Amino acid sequence: MKKKELVKEIEKHLKLYEQYLKSLRKTKKTGTR
16 A cells, blocks of 8 residues: 555544544533434
8 A cells, every 4th residue: 555545544534533523522522422
């Protein structure tokens, strides 16, 4: 795997993880799942 491709993969996963964390925070604030 080339380094650029690897970086793209990591960035993609980081974005997904960020969205996941944001959604978690939202659920905590509202108190609903």
